[in-house]
Amino acid sequence: MERDEYTDRYVNPYTDFGFKKLFGTEMNKELLISFINSLLSGKEQIRDLTYLNTENLGISEADRKAVFDVYCETDSGEKILVEMQRGQQLFFKERSLYYASFPIQQQGKRGDWDYQLKAVYVIAILNFVFDFHHEVQLTDSKTREVFYDKLTFIYLEMPKFNKKEEELDSMFDKWLFVLRNLTRLMEKPATLQERVFTRFFEAAEIAKFTVEEYHHYETSLKVYRDWRNTIDFAVQKATKEGEQKGIQIGMQKGIEKGIEKGMQEGMEKGKEEEKLNIARQMKANGIPTHTIAACTGLDTEEINRL
Numbered sequence: 001m002e003r004d005e006y007t008d009r010y011v012n013p014y015t016d017f018g019f020k021k022l023f024g025t026e027m028n029k030e031l032l033i034s035f036i037n038s039l040l041s042g043k044e045q046i047r048d049l050t051y052l053n054t055e056n057l058g059i060s061e062a063d064r065k066a067v068f069d070v071y072c073e074t075d076s077g078e079k080i081l082v083e084m085q086r087g088q089q090l091f092f093k094e095r096s097l098y099y100a101s102f103p104i105q106q107q108g109k110r111g112d113w114d115y116q117l118k119a120v121y122v123i124a125i126l127n128f129v130f131d132f133h134h135e136v137q138l139t140d141s142k143t144r145e146v147f148y149d150k151l152t153f154i155y156l157e158m159p160k161f162n163k164k165e166e167e168l169d170s171m172f173d174k175w176l177f178v179l180r181n182l183t184r185l186m187e188k189p190a191t192l193q194e195r196v197f198t199r200f201f202e203a204a205e206i207a208k209f210t211v212e213e214y215h216h217y218e219t220s221l222k223v224y225r226d227w228r229n230t231i232d233f234a235v236q237k238a239t240k241e242g243e244q245k246g247i248q249i250g251m252q253k254g255i256e257k258g259i260e261k262g263m264q265e266g267m268e269k270g271k272e273e274e275k276l277n278i279a280r281q282m283k284a285n286g287i288p289t290h291t292i293a294a295c296t297g298l299d300t301e302e303i304n305r306l
Contacts, residue, residue: 008183010204014127016069017220019084021203021213024070026051028203032070034196036080038171039123039154048075068099077118079103085126086224090294096122096153104151119150125179126157165189230285280306 011018023032033046040046054068070082081099085092103120136153137146161176168174168191178185178192178200188201202208209217275296282292289300296303 009186009206010182010201011206011209011217012183012221012224013179013204014084014086015217015220015224016084017213017217018204019069021217022200023082024051024054028199030196031200031203032072032082034171034194035175036082036121036123038175039156040121041172046074049073049080052079071103078121079106079118080121080123082123083125085124085128086227090290092294096124100151100153117150119152121152121154123154124156126155128157128159165191168192227287230282230287276306279303 011021013019013022022028023035029049029051033049036049037046049072052071052073054071068081069084070080072080072082074080081103083099100120100122104117107117134153134155134157136155138148138151139145140147156176158176158180161180163173163177165177168177171194174192174194174197177189178197182204188197206214206217275298279292279296279298279302282295283289283303283306289303292298292303293300
């Protein structure tokens with residue numbers, strides 16, 4: 001079977017297949033090690049790691065199942081979760097904490113145990129606005145000193161990383177540059193001379209995929225594009241309708257209470273109508289309720305009533 005022609009030379013790392021191909025396979029383990037070490041800024045020097053089961057169940061049947069993108073253990077026993085978040089979600093911070101609870105619970109031992117734990121890291125690569133490079137640990141609210149250094153959350157907001165090739169001066173910069181720009185590149189940038197990036201670009205090249213890998217990528221890319229296009233269309237359409245509605249309401253209120261005051265109130269109502277229109281459009285396109293809530297700020301009960 002002949003392959004369709006791609007305009008992109010390299011795989012999209014924001015697809016489920018692309019991310020796991022580059023960072024979630026044994027053959028590309030050195031890529032993950034290099035990426036994680038660049039984030040830890042010398043605090044931990046990982047020499048080797050082992051991939052763990054990415055599907056985890058809680059300690060009781062009532063606990064909700066958690067499925068991680070990449071879950072691994074370092075050679076010194078630290079647990080690391082790496083997640084690619086394509087869109088903002090309601091209670092995203094709580095989700096991070098919930099995921100972190102699994103590798104903590106799994107360290108428990110039966111019988112006599114002194115509760116000594118290995119460090120846990122949660123790394124989230126975000127394709128939405130959150131906070132560019134945020135490293136979070138438990139701290140004392142008064143002294144601001146770290147209270148517990150074995151639980152770390154690292155959030156990378158990719159849309160805000162805008163360094164150009166000539167501005168890259170660290171491995172951290174280089175890794176974020178390739179993740180941010182991979183689908184726009186046609187060859188490995190000259191500044192990325194490290195061997196690990198040669199391996200990375202070889203793994204990312206679509207033309208080198210097997211037939212099976214290619215078809216899996218096509219499916220994953222279609223899901224990503226459909227999701228992206230559905231969100232964009234719903235937002236654009238609802239925004240336009242909301243603006244028009246806001247103007248109409250503003251004009252009506254302006255006649256009654258004065259143009260300036262009426263327009264202000266109308267636009268506020270229009271914004272609320274805009275949210276509702278976005279939610280209706282997304283719901284009609286089969287988008288999950290929790291995703292709609294994250295995009296619009298509406299609560300799930302209000303969305304279910306639409």
